[in-house]
Amino acid sequence: MRNSAVSEMKLSIWDRLNEIKVGPLQLPWFALLSVVIVIAVYTETVPVDMLGGFGVIITLGWLLGKIGNVIPGLNKFGGSTILSMLVPAFLVLYGLLPDNSIEAVTMLMSEANFLDLYVFSLVTGSILGMNRQVLVQGFARMMIPMFVGMVLAMLIPAVIGQLIGLGFEDTLFNIVTPSLAGGIGGGVLPLALGYSQIQGVEYGEMVATLAPASILSNFFSIAGAAIVSSLGDKQPALTGNGVLVKQGKDMDFSATKDKPQAISYQTIGIGLFLLVAVYIFGNLVQGMIGLPAAVIVIFTSTLLKYFQILPASIEEGAKQLNSFISVNFTAPLMVGLGIIYLDLGSVFEILTWQYLVVVIAVVVVLGLTGFILSKYLNMYPVEASILSLNQSAMGGTGNVAILATSKRETLMPFAQVATRIGGAITISLMITLMKLFG
Template identity: 50%
Template sequence: MKQANFLYFYIACLVCGSILGMNRKILIQGLFRMIIPMLLGMVCAMGVGTLVGVILGSDWQHTLFYVVTPVLAGGIGEGILPLSLGYSAITGVGSEQLVAQLIPATIIGNFFAILCTALLNRFGEKHPSYSGQGQLVKIGHSEDMSDALKNNSGALDVKLMGAGVLTACSLFIAGGLLQHLTGFPGPVLMIILAAFLKYLNVIPQETQNGAKQLYKFISSNFTFPLMAGLGLLYIPLKEVVATLSWQYFIVVISVVLTDVSVGFFVSRFLNMNPVEAAIISACQSGMGGTGDVAILSTADRMNLMPFAQVATRLGGAITVITMTAILRIIFS
């Protein structure tokens, strides 16, 4: 699974299918509005997590850089690994040793993000006024749900799904090429490119339907097998058990709860549905693409994958760059 990069294929299919199946107004408004709660949640989570660590007797630098930051770094491949390389270049400690210190916070944070999402989903069921039933942005009743949630793409058509595969792979490759030119994360560039093409409406409707059908097929049939495989491959249980302490858990929980709470309350001022906004914020505390799949599937909101990927990839990239720069300033 690692060598084949099936996770990236899965995410590319879900992202492209979700974006091309969405109402354009909802898509653009959602992507821009979520930037504010994402950044605000990140800053508040770092502050609260560090403060909790200091209160519990930990050194503030160790808490901030080795416990709080990994939770918000955007996963292992795109977050922990580049973060460990940056830390290693600054501190002189081997990157392998740093990875072992950083990964447990990411895994534990991912677990509590999933737990928070399950509670949010239950809260949304009991209090429908706080939930958009899968819709991130509040708009008029005539456009109340994204097209991705409607069964208007017809019966599954292998030819149309083939066009969807071609579209998803093309956008993924384009994102990778642009990453080499810009240095920006490829998955985020793929999302921006797909959203731009959707906004211009230059992709034929049949191809959009094919991408939507592919999204439904992949999410319905591959989500649980993928989660099982990723759990076996990406979770180093030995490292997790070695760092377990109640103080460690409290700090990580405070980071996740702060991030989710900020997303929930700030969304009300941005005309967004609180439950969906909080779930996207929870993805920011997850384990990259693996966490996004687990978190969104827990709440049965896989159509939010484009927004989750932006929160994870863009938020993680901002966290890694910012915290590496701050650590360099401290050590200089």
């Protein structure tokens, strides 16, 4: 009897552990498989290739994502995203993650372009999964809060900077502008190049001056999106749960009227092939006209959807690929971003309370602009505010983090436009102003 009771207790514990999932995997099996990867990490034997990089980011991502989702309070404010980005960044800062693992993650994220796979799958899947009317209405209406937010987010924080002793011009050019430039690669780097040529300052020095503003604005935009999203949870009338434009009497803005189709390996394969074709097309055209490939992919996908060129089976493939990647790889991707792009050292070096006040002011102005103007543009306030916050995102990485935190991944096409187009306009305008007025 005693042995039977012990066996039942052990079975009960095992069953309870199996009910806990880390990512999509039961806890005991996750722990068993993770041991192999952890040993490889700290013996510095992780292969510096795509699979080695996946081993590092999936292990950390699924674990930190689970922890962030169960911590009371934090789980209401994007805990999964925040922990998945910050913890790896601190591991890198304090030398707790071996160089071998960092090299593997760098290879996956930068050389193998896993970030592009994630972002472009969300872009194509979101666009092709939308109703064509909401697509056109959304792009048309988002331009007003984007431009109004850009102007206000430049002027108000710059005035605040003047009042707290940073100076109007220094605040405007060196803190506000990089916050709105659209990230590091497509924003801060070309902005720093223009500034350095005009001012005669070393390019590397200028990058170091501008980059922290982009990193901090991205972080506060993530926090802002979490706060706005929680407001939508408390007041459902303010949110469309991922739909930007409110439904009119004569319009149906639901994603689709069709019944959800069963998941199919062949359908996901179709979506992958479409993604590859559209991505390569975007890069080809980029070399001809100079627009970023991301913008070209957005416009191409929009035209395919608007003119209903693709059969339903191909559109379904894009949607299923989008779902597969976002469900399994969002938290791991955050880990990769934290390891490669979130340089906490440079942030801490330049951090003052005045600097923080200005960056927070940029984010608050953007969020409030979208929220307030939504009333006059027939948009849901929560979605409009979250979309506006993407103007201070750190490129595609920031878009992913902001939308994942607020669970509004369907806004990815609009978010990319807000970041890419808004950033390009900001850079061009501010470099021109610096040339004109010195």
